[in-house]
Amino acid sequence: MDRQPKRNSRVNVRRAEVMGIVQEKVRRHYQSALVESVRSSGNRLELGHTTFVLAPEFGFCTxxxxxxxxxxxxxxxxxxxxxxxxxxxxxxxxxxxxxxxxxxxxxxxxxxxxxxxxxxxxxxxxxxxxxxxxxxxxxxxxxxxxxxxxxxGDVVKVWRRVKDFAAMGVTSIIHGKATHEETLATASRALGEDGRGKYIIIFTEEDTRALADYMMGHGCRDEFMKRFEGAMSPGFDPDRDLVKVGLANQTTMLKSETQSIQTMIRNAVVKRDGNDERYSVFDTICGATQDRQNSLFQLLDEKPDIMFVVGGYNSSNTTHLVDIAKESVPTFFIEAAACIRSLTEVECFDTRLHRIVESSFPEVMGNPDVPVKVGITAGASCPGNLVEETIFRVGMLRGDSFDSILTAAGMLPGQYQ
Ligand code: SF4
Structure with a gap:
């Protein structure tokens, strides 16, 4: 393959005469007047015995x-x-x-x-x-x-960090999923301009422990190479390439996990060197991911009886919202309202098993005469109309009509598009 680029063929399609038409079409495909109305009423929607509480921030990021x-x-x-x-x-x-x-x-x-x-x-x-x-x-x-x-732009910021690491002879430790598009794109930039940069990708705390142990002189090289197979730069040598290290992360990771990983790696360097001079860190979790995680904690303070997290099953930031929520409340990760089969049965994604499962709602959901508080959030890649469908689906299964849901949200049925 010819490695010399022919020409810069990037085109800017964000032209003023185009964007007005395009944004109107995007709005029609994905926005929800119901959700906007609930948002402007303090993120609460009170129906008969069903109260919906939305996270202050959810859905499409910029x-x-x-x-x-x-x-x-x-x-x-x-x-x-x-x-x-x-x-x-x-x-x-x-x-x-x-x-x-x-x-x-x-x-x-x-x-x-x-x-x-x-x-x-x-x-x-x-x-x-x-x-x-x-x-x-x-x-x-x-x-x-x-x-x-x-x-x-937030992904490009991470690329700048790892390119800088490569230029300084620092090995990038990338906290992310080795099979995720963003992490693979970032890893390729960690090779630097001359292709000689180094990286290793860690995902779990166990990965971090194995890495930290090796940096402190423990652990078996063969086991290390096996664990990180496919997650290291070509020719990676852990005995040579873990001297100067810099941490960066996939933009959509879980904040608490990233902080714990940073501490473990820094402690390993300090234990080995007596100081942290050969350790650098840049927290590259993006603002949108952080805001959605913080907002979920706010929602959980309201003590919902059940939680829905709406979004794509392969979405990293959405998966982390599920992992946060399920620590404190029965949580159902659904891709669309149709996953809610009835007031007792739901098809949802299990983030631990990494597959779709059939699950049951808690009893309180199944009895429309008993008050239930339903929390809803959605990942940064989830359109508002899917949250709207979830509200309609649950509300109508619990006995509210389409029009009464709109009225409760302060809308006239005629306003609904
Ligand atoms: S979650 Fe949104 S803001 Fe954050 S990196 Fe992805 S696209 Fe960018």
Whole structure:
């Protein structure tokens, strides 16, 4: 493959004459007048015996909103061209389904398969909000396609950190999931301009313990290499490459976990060196992830009887919301309102088993005559209309009519679009 990029083929589709039309379409596809009304009434909706409490912050973050707007704008600016998307634009099946319905063709994101070879100069390729690894960008540039880049600015900030680490001869320790698009994109930048930078990806506290132990001179090299197989830069040597280390994280990690990991790695360096001079850290959790986690804690203070977390099952920030909520309340991670089969049965995603399971609601949900407080939040990639559908589904199963739900939210039935 020719490694020298031909030309800078990024195109800016955020043109003033396009964005007005595009944002109106995006609003129609994803916004919810009901949710906006509940938000403006203190995030509470009181029906007969059912009280809904929404987290103060949930749903689309600015990075996701921007990525969707840009993807829609690309369709508008290039109505006749083939438009491709590398993987998912964000981790929400409803949004990806809408893009597919607009004729956007999904390309695999893990490896560049034969489909990539068939791209030609007239094609448009959308880079998702998580970004893509450097070799993908080089390949697209060489192909001469028009690149529409929706990478979130907060992800780019992490890339800057790990590139700086590489330039300083510091090995990046990336706290993230080694199979997540964003982490793979970040890891490729940790190799630095000359490709000689080093990285290792850790995900769990057990990974961190194994890494910290090795840094302090304990642990078996073979076991270490086996544990981190596929999560290290090419040719990684733990005896050579863990001297100067810098921590960065996937933007959507759990704050408490990231802090504990930072402490463990720093303590390992201090124990080994007597000081922390060869340790650097940048907390790169993005503001939107942090706000949604803080908001959930506020909601949990209201002591809901059950919680719904709405979002894509492969969404990292959503999964962490589930993990927070289930510590204190029965929590159901659903992709859409249709997962709620009845007042007793629900299909939901188990974050521990990593699969969809059939589950049961607590008894209080099943009796519409008994008051229940239902908490709802949603990940940064979840549109408001899916939260709205959840409210309607639960409210109507518990005996409220469509119109009475709108009225309780301060809306006239005629206002509903
Ligand atoms: S969750 Fe954070 S990093 Fe991801 S798109 Fe939103 S703002 Fe950007």
């Amino acid at each position: 990075g996701v909103q921007r990525a969707i707007d840009i993807a829609y704008a690309a369709r508008n600016v290039f109505p006749e061209n083939r438009i491709f998307l590398i993987g998912d634009i964000i981790h929400n099946p409803e949004v990806n389904r809408q893009l597919a319905a607009m004729g956007v063709i999904r390309l695999p994101w893990k490896t560049m398969t034969d489909e990539y070879d068939e791209l030609c100069e007239k094609d448009v390729v959308i880079v998702p909000a998580f970004g893509v690894p450097v070799p993908f960008m080089d390949f697209l540039t060489n192909k001469g396609v028009s690149i529409v880049d929706t990478t979130c």
